Amino acid sequence: MKNSTIYASPAPPRLDPRPHADLRAQTRQLAGKHLRNIELAPAIRRSQELQNSLLTEYAGDSSENIELLKKCLQEVSIMGINFVIPKRRVLLCVHEILRLSNLGFRFGKLDPDFEIHLRQGRRIPFFQGEPLPKQNWEQKFACVLKHQICLELLQEYRSALEIINQQRQQTLESKNKNSSLSKELRQQAEENMFQFKVPTKFDLLDPPLISMEESLFAHDQQVMEAALSDVAKKVLEMQNQGELPSLFQETTLPKIQSVPHHVMILLDMSASTFEKEIFKLSNLVCAELLRTLPAYLPDSTLSILPYSDGAQGVMNNFQNFIAPGGTTAYDAIFSFSQQLLGKTEGHRVVIHLSDGLPNSLEDACQQAKQFPTLNIHYGQIIFGHTKRVGDLSDYLFVDEATTSGQDRDSTRFEKYVSHFTDVALASQGEQIILWTVQHLDEAVIAMLDLFIGQYFLQQASPETTHSEDSPTSL
Helix, strand or coil, X not given: CCHHHXXXXXXXXXXXXXXXXXXXXXXXXXXXXXXXXXXXXXXXXXXXXXXXXXXXHHCCCCHHHHHHHHHHEEEEEECCEEEEEECCCEEEEHHHHHHHHHCCCEEEECXXXXXXXXXXXXXXXXXXXXXXXXXXXXXXXXXXXXXXXXHHHHHHHHHHHHHHHHHHHHXXXXXXXXXXXHHHHHHHHXXXXXXXXXXXXXXXXXXXXXXXXXXXXXXCCCCEEEEECHHHHHHHHHHHCCCCCCCCCHHHHHHHHCCCEEEEEEEECCHHHHHHHHHHHHHHHHHHHHHHHHHHCXXXXXXXXXXXCCECCCECCCCCCCCCCCCCCHHHHHHHXXXXXXXXXXXXXXXXXXCCCCCCHHHHHHHHCHHHHCCCEEEEEEXXXXXXXXXXXXXXXXXXXXXXXXXXXXXHHHHHHHHHHHHHHHHCCEEEEECCHHHHHHHHHHHHHHHHHHHHHHHHCHHHCCCCCCCEEC
16 A cells, blocks of 8 residues: 555544543532532632731731742642642741741741840840851741731631532532532533534444544543553653654554554443443444554454454444444453454454443453463453443542542442453553543554554563553553
8 A cells, every 4th residue: 555545634524523521620620619619618718818818917018028928828729729828837037037027927946946035125036045147147947937817727728628528528428419519510521421423324334534643642631541551651651752663653654564463343232332322433433443544554454343242253344333232241252352363473452342341250350361371462441431420420529629648438430440440450451441432433543552562562572571560540
């Protein structure tokens, strides 16, 4: 195939793809709006009053006093809501300490050698028991600003944290499913997850090319959560630096094309994919792949393996949508794909598209262990959590509301996803939890490109055949 065909610009997408939707950011915004306007309104108002009082009564119109006070304070954010509290420790010059002392502030000292004595109405700095010469007043000492307003600012902040923790606990325990916040979060999550035009048969017969401008892993907005091994993260970094070939770099395509690639897509067609008609979108994605990949990997093979209660054969073209039904027999389709790929040579890849848990997690994990044994790269993309939207909104809200370092119980969505992760661990593979299903085609290409990078890294360093390290979020 000529290069002019290989590097042809993709046809205009037919499904009007929307901008990437960052569910975490939108959840933070919505939850923050609810908390700001309702739950935290008294604490926010009181905190602002205290800030104004501190600046107007003690700093006045002096810009120097205002800047000096700001050095002793800090902004902390709770779900995008800013509070001002005193710093636990601040380094101030001696003349700055004296200036604040004259304004009525007191200090808790952290340096035992430094003291301020009041003599004849004047404050005299002492260091190691001796008056500190004025020429040394630029010397800095660690101290803590003390004032009733500072204490009240801290109390309002702690009060806000307590309110959020109570909200978080309600969400975790699912005590208030009918609350306006839960309804809004669930509605917004569902709208963003399934905001796509349902494909028609005409789309299926003439599918668009998948955009190859940039890997989905490179997007800043969080349309997915990727649980990747350390090897995978290293590959992405090396591909980004041009040290490993990538489908998104035209100059490295000849090297990629020098190797036969055998790609199998395991397509979940269980009954649950009928909800929101996501089965039509997943069918279209497979049709897009069948049209797009030959332009980039002309000598490679791509096979679609639909399944539910068992394998439904191999498909290489889509004339009609496959009717969904049945359950998700992971072990059966894993075994079928392993038998087919076991007869091939070159780079072997299995990418699993599913919206549901396996019939038997134990059987699925047991069969998944054969992928690394057969030197098959396995990745799974979990999408369309139609029955878990409420749990997802809880997860996103709790994730944003939980402060750093705070212990909490797992949400139901996290427990649900952990079962998928067990399969990924057993296969020594990679996993994407896709928040927004309209980006499924980009997710598949990104996963394939990652495995291509892994293959070439493996050729250069055979010890990196498969990673046994636990996948962590990207």
